[in-house]
Amino acid sequence: MFRTALRNVSAHKARLLMTAFAVMLGVTFITGSLVYGDSLHRAATAEATAGYERIAVDVAPDGPQAGGPAGIDARTVRTLAKLPGVAAAAGRVDGFAAVADRAGKLIGDGTSSQGGNFAPAADGKDPAYRFTEGSGPTGKDTIALDGTTAAKGGYRVGDTVRVGTDQGAASYTLNGIFRTDGTKLPSGGSLTLFTGATAQKLFLQAGRYQHVELTATPDTDVTRLLSRVESVLPKGTSAVTGARLAQIKANLATHDSDTMSQILVGFAAVALFVATFLISNTFTMLVARRTRELALMRAVGATRKQVRRILLVESLLVGAIASVTGLAVGTGVAGLLQALFAPADAPAAPLVLTPGTVIISLLAGTLLPMVAAWLPIRRAMAIPPVAALSTAEQTAPARAGSLRTGLSAALAVTGTVTVVYGALTTAKDARTVIGIGAALTLTGVIGLIPLLSRPFVTLLKPLLTRLAPVHGDLAARNTVRDPRRTGATATALAIALTLASGLSVLGASASQYLDRATTHALSADYVIKPAGGRQMTAATTEPLKKLPGATYSPLDQSTAYRLGGVSSVLTGVDPAHIGQLLRYDVIEGSLDNLAKGQIAVADFKADQAGWHVGQTLPLQRQNDKPGSVTIGAVYRADEQSDLMPSITAPDSLIARYDSAPTTHAILVATHGGPSRTALAAVTHALGDNPALTVLDQDGIRAQDSSGIGEQLNVFYALLSMALAIAALGIANTLAMSVLERRKEIGTLRALGLDRAGVTRMIRLEALLLGTLGATLGTVMGIFLGWALGRTLQQSVVGYELVLPWGRLGLGVVIALAGALLASFWPARRAARVDIPAAITAQ
Template identity: 80%
Template sequence: MFRTALRNVSAHKARLLMTAFAVMLGVTFITGSLVFGDTLNRAATAQATDGYERIAVEVDLNGSPGGGPGPGAIDAQAVTALAGVPGVAVAAGRVDGFAAVAGRDGRPLGQGESHQGANFAPGPDGTDPAYRFTHGSGPAGNDTIALDESSAAQGRYRVGDSVRVGTNQGAASYTLSGIFRTDGMRLTTGSSLVLFTDATAQRLFLQPGHYRSVELTAAPGTQPQGLLRRVESVLPQGTSAVTGGRLAQIKTNLATSTSSTMSQILLGFAAVAVFVATFLISNTFTMLIARRTRELALLRAVGASRRQVRRILLTESLLVGAIASAAGLAAGTGVAALLRTLFTPADTPAGPLVLTPGTVIIALLVGTLLPMVAAWLPIRRAMAIPPVAALSAAEPTAPARAGTLRTGLSAALALTGTAAVVFGAFTTEKDARTVIGLGAALALTGTIGLIPLLSRPFVSLVRPLLRRLQPVHGDLAARNTVRDPRRTGATAAALAIALTLASGLSVLGASATDYLDRATAHDLIADYQVKPADGAMRMTPDTAAPLRKLSGTVFSPLNQSTQYRLDGTSSVLTGVDPATIGRLLRYDVIEGSLDCLAKGQIAVADFKAEQAGWHVGQTLPLQRADDQRGSVTIGAVYQADEQSDLLPSITAPDSLVARYDSTPNTAAILVATDDGPGPAALGTISRALGDNPALAVLDEAAVRAQDSGPIGDQLNVFYALLSMALAIAALGIANTLAMSVLERRKEIGTLRALGLDRAGVTRMIRLEALLIGGLGAALGTVMGVFLGWALGRTLQESVAGYTLVLPWGRLALGVLIALAGALLASLWPARRAASVDIAAATAAQ
């Protein structure tokens, strides 16, 4: 049986090529996803643990070990005491905080979000073991700094150059004293690191004479655990100690969380690709077995049992899967390298590709089992044909059952799924999206089962257009497309799945982008919004103080203050300048007046007032976490979206916030000028803020881009991943047409004999491909828009301004790409059909 299967694979290798290629693509995607994830995890682990082997024990302020200190600081005397513990070779006090280095263009250097500053802590020999200098030396004066090698190269800085650095204390220029390399734990990929002297770092990031942590290096022969026990007996109050090995484990867990999420997303798209490939494989084996019905019947007639014939066919699928799996495993490793180049953030650490035994086993299992599962139903159908009936037919085929049960079940699934999606769209329950997801799976499954039934009305709908454009070839193509609806449906289903996902994502992305654009255009009246350039810097009300010197300019910080309870309700107050906020933000007041802010009262968003049961004129008791107490009166209620990044839930005068909170966080600074936005105004504001590289001055267009840009970036990644499923669907069309040409050689030869030229045959096959592609694209687009609408409905409860937006351009582009793929897939089958020998084809029995 095995030798027979081997011979059959060899005899039909051309026909099985597309199936093997589909399996290879599915395995390639799975392998690439797993290798990509393992590579990111291994690289993140290596970077997170790089340098901790040098640290025996770290003393940190109370909080999560290695996860950021709590309040307070470690004074220099405590560092001296720790240095005297037996077994301690060096005790290095560390201070760190936010510091952005300006490039030649004034923008922050580094491509990541981590811009750090730290202290240079030299020992008795004048060196700091954490840093290795390639040029110059560490900072020795308060006006000098050292810069990491990557940032210095990016900014084209050399020792002796003047470098501008922005911190939470403002911006200043320093002289570059040295360029260094350091451990991965201190400097992540794509970020920047500036070294200051002890005194400067303490002034900028903490307080003079104090440190955030202390790194202890063990003397030769001292074990970290033993040193830890001795250190714990002399720990300063409010601190804790942990070994470097334990810190490395904690950092590893934190570092791998992001890469694990990306790996799961990739595996989800890989599952889609494998699901699409299943249709191609099943369809191919259906056509192959149909053409070999007489061969299989002859095996039965000479004594082979059904089990033996079934075993032969399953062995064939196993061989195809094994060969394709091996190829997919090799190609997947290359795809992982491509994914790492295209889809990893700039701050992702680099490392060698990682191919684990688990990845090899999963890829081989999927690649070998997938063809066997996909081929099971066609084999079962073929086994139902009696040998005598198969041998008596000139071109025997498996009985094409009417499929009443299948059609009824598919219709029931489609209707049930559609009803569930509609119910989920209109319900307000928290699990509405889960209901929509389950309903979408049922509806899509049912629609796939109904595609053979839907193919006839679809072809009937477009046939008049085909007859008008191509009277002969169009009519022939339409007839051939519906000759075997089940085959056409299985081929179009793969394309429909990919287009459903792409269309649904397009609808959601376009609707979300439109909402953000409208919200920004409506809420923002100010000419500019000042925000941290990378989100890491902490702005305070003092950040906006230099703007007071500008004439013809009004501004207001948005000072967020937390930990309030108003009338027992947890609340966040945002302090604004009552005199200017009306020129900077648009408040649609429903009740009361915004003038209440000047009277020391607060204005509340409508959703907050509704949730808490508040109304204008009500006086609320106020209590803060530090046990400060008071009261506030509601003077106005305004319309706002709960998801808005601009309009706060509670607007208060900045004097009220300052009464309870001396250090609020300034989320943004809104600025308006008498002359309106322009290069001159932008330059004036930037100079007034000290040309600080850590601050970004954004106009309305930049604010929109900052809010909606990530959505477009994510959609582009998802589209790129879905392209694999589209490629497999195109292969399915090519395979179906190729097998169809083999089955219709006599028919094609007859058409040629009757006068249809080669160009006509080619045109007929291409039109068939376009019909199949159009069927899949139409169903996929309709399903995608439907699901996008349903998911969007669930957002309207929490996002008041969200409305459905149909991105006609992207939807049309998706259909055009599908049709183009179908047309490309038809090139090889059309060429084979055009080259059919007339005499040999018409003489065939």
């Protein structure tokens, strides 16, 4: 049986090529995803733990120290340095430090902009840093930069560098350029070294350190050293070994890589699912073409079980060959995935091919064809040998498809009702309900596509016959000749378009909501935000006092309040100017009451707590003495808005309870409105600080929506694999159809249909298949996008359904273009059919 299956695969290798290629693509994708994830995981672990081998023990406070000085004092550092087995004790101070390039722009995005202290040992070197140019900082006006940041900024030793911290911005002389490890410099970040005294002034306070790194002398037992360290530590301080720190850092560093790997594997599963339809369709056509051959085998003594085994072995061989090829190609594609998805400054990751990846890829690629081929083989075995030998082509007896059609219709209706129920309900598990309904609907529609193909083609037939009377009519008839084949081919395309359309609808709706939520309530010309999503201090607004004609107000957030027994966050504003900077849609009361020491509350907050204008509420922050405050206004607000506060309070009230509130944004209106001159004036007034970003409304809109656009582009790129497999399915179906209709095509040629006419007919068939799949996929995608969007409307005020006609149309155009490209080879093959040989074929 194995030899027979091997000969059959060799004899039908051209027909199985597309199937093998589809399996190979799916295995390539899943192999590349797994190899990429493992490689990135190992690289992130190596980077995060690099350098911890030099740290024997690390000492740090257990947490914030209330009522006392922060950090560890210099006396403790000296005590630790004198312990037996300690080679050196380096006190470390770390904080936020943003570096500007020569144009004054921030280098990086600010999320990993770090500053630290240079802590030289007795030999004048700090073991954490290896200098390639110059040396460490030697005075309060000097710094050192990591090599990557210096290269991005175009800096050399001796240049002047502008650096911004939470204490403001200043210019420093670059004294050295260094390399370091993952303990100090996160991937993609920047690191600025200051002298110890300067770093303490900027990030902590004089004479204090955030933690202490201890290096051990040779042959020192780290466990014993840890015990000696713990015996001399002051209260509220603890120690941990460098090995334990490395383990903690590794766990934190691999979270993002694990998430991306899971997303890629999910899309690889979609690609394999789409490939299932291509494989099943191919084996259906292959088995139908070989009905007489299989019947002859049965007639000469082969049992039904033996024939079934031969066909399953054929599918196994195809899957095995494709899997091995996909495994090899996928390993190489992992390098491409690193280039596409890994951050530009991410560490170089050697490709990691684990035994688990090999097993999963080979199993997926070999078992999938066998599962997909089972139903066509089972149907073929139902044909009696005598009936198969009596004609040139037989099909398995069908029962009018009533059971399949009825079950599919029931699933589609049940799924649709479930999705609608999930969309309209307010339950917390609404999205789970929608997910279950979507699976049922998709399954039902897949089963109904063969039934839907005939009326769909009938609907489009007048358009085809108007464009090409003869060729359009032939294409329409050929498309509906085998509804199951047409349905299986269109299904692959429909699945890909469903996902792409659904993502487009959700992305467009979310982008419009974010645009409205962030800019609708904004009257100010500019919003000042700290880089990297950090918080500012009240001192940041001081330079704006010197800006002529400017009106500004910080949004000072103060937490840990109990207002009317409800945990609350108060946002302090300048009562005199906030009405000119934010559009408050006041429902009840007046915003002028802020000047009287009263507060204004967002409608959703008032509804949740049952508050109203004129009500006096008890107010207490942490352990302060209790007080009270009166509600002076209620206004409409979006609970998800980044700018509009839930509780607006006068800054004088905040100052009474909180001496150091954090500021997440400063609103500024300039004299004469926004302009390049005004933007430059605001930036200069802030000290040309790279740690602060000055955004106009367009900048805010771009910043808030950029993340959604980037994520959608990644998902579209991943879905392109499913679209490619769907296009292969169309090409394979048409190619097999040409083989089945060889005699028919030869007869048409003999009757006068030229090669161009045959080519046009095949291409019109491809367009019909593409249109059917694209239409169903787009409709289902819009439906599911609407349903998921409805769940957001319950918690996101102002979210509305947006249909991105441009993106949806582009998806349909891409699908049709893919179908047309897929028809080139089958059309060319059909046009070159040998007329005499085709007419005499059996």
